[in-house]
Each structure stands twice: as C-alpha cells, then as structure tokens.
Amino acid sequence: MAKDARGRELPKGIRQRDNGTFEGRVAVDGKRVSVYGNTVTEVKKKIAETKYKMEHGIYVDQCNISFDEWFNTWLEEYKKNSVKSGTVFSYKNYYKYYIKDELGMRKLRDLRGEHIQHLYNKLKQDGIATSTIKIVSAVLSGCMKQALKNGLIERNPVPLAILPKAGVKKQSRVLTQEEQTLFLKYAKAKDSYLYNFFALALRTGMRNGELRGLKYSDIDKKKMVIHVVRTLKYEEGRGLYEDTPKTASSTRDIPLTEDMLQIIENQKKFWGISKIINKNEYVFHQGDKRPISRDCVQSEIDRVIALIREDGINFERFTCHGFRHTFATRAIESGMQPQTLKTILGHSTLSMTMDLYSHVLPSTKAEEMEAISGAFKIS
Template sequence: MAVDKNGKKLPPGIRQRANGRYEGRIKYQYKSYSVYADTITDTKKKMNDLKYKLQHGLYVESSKTTLDEWFETWLNVYKKNKLKKGTISTYKKQYSYMVKGKIGKKYITDIRGEHIQTLYNDLVEEDYAVSSIKIIAAILSGCFKQAFKNGLIERNPVKLAEVPSEKDKNARKAMTKEEQHVFMEYAKDSYLFNFYSVLLRTGLRNGEIRGLKFSDIDKKKRVIHIRRTLKYEEGEGYYEDTPKTKSSRRDIPLTQDVEKLLDAQKHYWGEKIVNISRYVFCTSDGKPLSRDRVQYEIDRIIKQINQSGKEFERITPHVFRHTFATRAIESGMKPQTLKAIMGHSSLAMTMDLYSHVMPDTKATEMELIAVAF
C-alpha cells in the first residue's frame, strides 16, 4: 500500500506525487486511467466520477483531445443549459475568430501558460480590443477550469497568463512623419523596402500583406483584393486562412504609387515569368515570408539608424498600419472610409484605435477653432 510524504498509508489506487498532489489510478477494460487532485477526498471523488463516465461512455481521453474538441464538449455538455442561446452563439463566434486558428489544434494536455500568453499578445498585435480579449480569457478560463475538474489536465494554463490591460491599448504607436521618413531612408537598400512602402500606403495587416498574391491585384478595376491572411502553425507549417472578420475581406483602391511598388516587386528576384498565384512578397526562393523575418529586418534597419547617431525606438510591423491610419486622419479621410480600408468590423473600433493624431495636428486643429471665440 502506498504512503504519503509523511508516511501515512493511502487508500488503494492513490499515490502522492513529487509536487504534493495526489494521483488516483483505476483500471477499466484492461486499460489504466489517472486523475489528479490536491486532496485525498477530491481524488476519491474524481475516481468515482471517472468510473461512472467510463461505464456510461462519457469519458473523453485528454491525451487525444484538442482544444477545439474540448471547447465543443464544454459548451454542449456543461454550458448549453446554463447560458442563453445568444451567449452560446457569441462564445462560438469569438472562439472561431480569435482562438481556433491559433491553438485550437493543440492537445489540451500540451497547452501551457506561454501558449495562452502568446495568444493574448497576438490578439493585441492584430488590433483586437482589450474588451474582446477579456471575453476570450473568460471563455478559456471556464473551458480549462472544467478540464481541470474532470482530471483531464494537471493545471489550468489560463491562470499563468496575464490579460493585457486597458493602458496597453492607449500605448499604440504610430510613426511621426519625421520617423517615417528616416526609417524609409535607411530601408532603401533592404529587400523589404517595397514591403514596408506598401504597408505604409495601404494599412494592411502583417498576415494580409504576406498572403497577398499577384492574382489579387486587379489593375482593370483599380483595386487590391484582400482575400486571405498567411498564418503559421507549429508542426503544420504555413497555411492560408480567411481574413479575421467578414469586414476584413475587402477591396482596397490601387493608387499609382502602390501600383509602381507592386510592379517593381514583380521581377525583384530576377524572374522573367512570374506565376500570378505566387506571393507578392516572398524569399529569394519563392517561399513565404515569416513574421520573424519581417521583424528581424525592421530591427536591422533600426540598428543602423541608431548607430548613425539618431534615436529610434523599436517598432513592429503593426506600427506601419497605425501610421497609415494616422496619416489618413491627418489628411482628412472620413472615418467610414478609413473603416472600410482598414477592414474593421465597426466604426467604433476605427475611432477607438485611431482617433489619436500627432501633436502638431492637434495644435493646428486648436488654432482653427480659436477663431470661434
């Protein structure tokens, strides 16, 4: 008979692990199953629950259960009769938009705190409001809490991640006109010069511009079709996903300067005949651009700027999107037009994220209103 760390005898099938928690083991149809708990009483209860589920065909094997699968089980078994139909629908929609394509295919036993934190960080980077991320955090917390209660996982990874605070949203950065000029001046020799130039002139998301193909450039209608976003899944590689929301699937006007940049990119790697299904921006061997490669090149350019004696803070590809929006507002673009170009799902999101303008523009606007007094 097993004993605990104090030498006390434990009930049959229960042992104490090195971390202090208890493990209960049972056999059913020649196969062993385990549950975990902080106390002997809870371990016994989980063992009884497990026996019931095994005998009635309700058991879900955690080692073979993905987050997508467990999310559906959690909703249908534990929440269906407790939540309103509209709430269930909202949960499914939010999960589909913000979680499914990122960590949904991972087994719940493999998901750690850093995976949840990376998810939150990516959502901030992709323009999701902090309030929306908090909803996802609540959904995941309930989902994993139930998995923990059922003995499917040993600890709830959601507790190990921090939801971004509201002040993070207000800290969004856009380059000033001077910073924009300096960066592009030093980026002239970069193989991603056209990439950064198009970002500044279109406000595309990082995944959208990396997923852009020559077939998306419609010179006849003078638009760029945004139909996909390029993503990467560990173990799966690169794959194309639909834009994050219905509003993200959009057409952006093709201006002459953007057309010149895209034409220049067409034969950048020396190809005489370019496959229109190829990504516009890719590596020299035609492979997709990774997020890390784009960020590395930004960091390299900024390092050169700093080495020249100029101060320049680190930025991410998303700063180019913020910068486009800020230049658009400074130039007098109407909010509804900006909303359509940016691919936001609501006007409130556009104004919330991009109504901030540069200090010199604020001063100019204040001078205009001064004549009213």
C-alpha cells in the first residue's frame, strides 16, 4: 500500500506525487482515469464523482474537451437554471457571433491569456464596440471560473488579458421637442397603427419590450398606475415570449396620468374596441391580435421618418430606445428629481440614471448658465 511523504498509509488507488499533491486512479469497464487534488480528502471526493459520471456515461475527459464543448456544458448545467432564459439566449448569441470562431475548437486546457487578448484585439479591429467586448469578457470569465472550480484548468486565463481602451462614447440620440412633435404629427397623419405606442413611449420612458408586453390588466385606474410586470422577448426557434422585466427594479409602477389614459383609450378606438373583454389582451398588437416584434416597431419608425424626409425635411434616424432617452431628457429639463426618474425608468442604481440620462440639450445648458451669471458679476 502506498504511503505519503510522512510515512502514513494512503487509501487504495491514491498516491502522493513528487510535487506534494495527490493522484487518484479510477477504473470503470476497462477505462482508467486519473484525478488530482491537494489533499487525500479532495482526491477521494473526485474519485467518487468521476466514478459516478463514468458509470452513467456523463464523464468528459478534461484532457480532450474543447472550449466549445465546455461552454455548452457550462450553459446547460450551470446557467440554464440560475439565470433568466433571455440571459441564456444572450450568452448563446455572444458566443456564436464573437467567441466561437476564434476559441471554440481550442482545447480548454490549452487556452492562454494571449488567446483571449488576440480575441479582444480582433473584435476591436473589426469595429465591435468596447461595451460589447466587455460583455464578451464577462461571459468568458464566468465560463472559465467554473472550469477552474471543476478542476478542468489550472489557471483562469481571462484576467491575464487587457480590455481595449474605450473610445469616445457616442451620445445617445435624443429628439428635440420640435422633432418629437413632428414625428408624432406624421405618425398620426399617416394613420400609423403604432402612433399611440410612440406617444405612450414618449410619456412613460418604458422600454420597447415592456410596451409591447403591456396588457389591459396592467392599467390600474383605481390606483392610477401602470404596472410594469413583463417584457416581450424573441428567441430563435421559440419566437416571441413573455419574460419578467430586465431586472428586479424594472418591475415597477409608473404613475398614470389622464393624457396617458387617453392614449390607451385612443388605441382601443383605433381597433374599433368599445369595451375590454379580455384583460389579457395586449394593448398594442397586430391587426390579428398577434404580438408586435421589435423589428416591426423599428420598421414603422423608419417608415414615418421616410415620410418626413419625402417632404424635404432633414430627420436623423433613431431607434425605439430613443423615445426612452427623450423622455428622460424632457424629465430632467422639467426639473424631475433624479431619484424619481430612477424609479420611473426602473434603474437599479441612481448612478446608472445619471450616467445615462443627465445630458441636456445645448439650449438648456445655455439657459442654466445664464440663470447663474448674476452670481459672478463684477461690481
């Protein structure tokens, strides 16, 4: 029977290596596998786990496993039941579009810091935004941290790479008051089926998916609030589905004003609805009651912009998220307190609100500077 460096007898199948660590050997149906650990107890545990996996056909040889195989295992076994389905879908997409081609076929145990660095550099050269590369890094980090815990790698290579320096942040597109009025004017004049959607987006700052997922049951006339309790998402192979809002703080109540109520009533009239029979019906939907996709919303925004341009008016393109930016900007301009704005927008922290939406239009900044000029007059 083998003994350790102190002369103590070791359990059958375990030996101490020259570097002081321990090796255990597992044999099932003629296949032999070695496991390693810093203590005998750790090795005994790994022997039991490995034997179970080999006997049940779920053992993966860590020497041969590719990063692609491990990523799929990590997603299925460690993330699928711990995060929202939309998050899993997002991880899949980031892997598919930004990671797989570069790292997928490499052996997991062979991944080094320079491989991660090369990936970052290539993405940067391809014009991928630094914010996207940071998410790629976060996905890689979570995946490799679990591989380290599982003993599949000896060192996590992700922290060894350096993220590229962020460029000048592009300012979010915010409609001026004239632009928002013009856009709604054209949407209404051209009988857009999303005119009321656009109007409510500007009045509430709700996210695209939150508005598309809004149901009549969420309109609380007694408490005069809109309950934001779901969002519509799309997943390839699954289609549109309902999910909980983006974060815990995104589940919120937005004060319901009379003009917002009127917008909702106008939408009912647009489809010829005199009274609500099904409270589970989406407020905004296709003519056949099917939910609206994100692409449909953007397509209708682009259609209205094209109509404006046809009349010789220069109008810069924007996405549906521009309504949210515009609402927040108008709110700040009107003197809304940041803490109140944070709650209405459903942000988790006040700093997030201020970082994203504290910008104001040039005319407003000039007015603010003029207002305090008296404090610095020289007698």
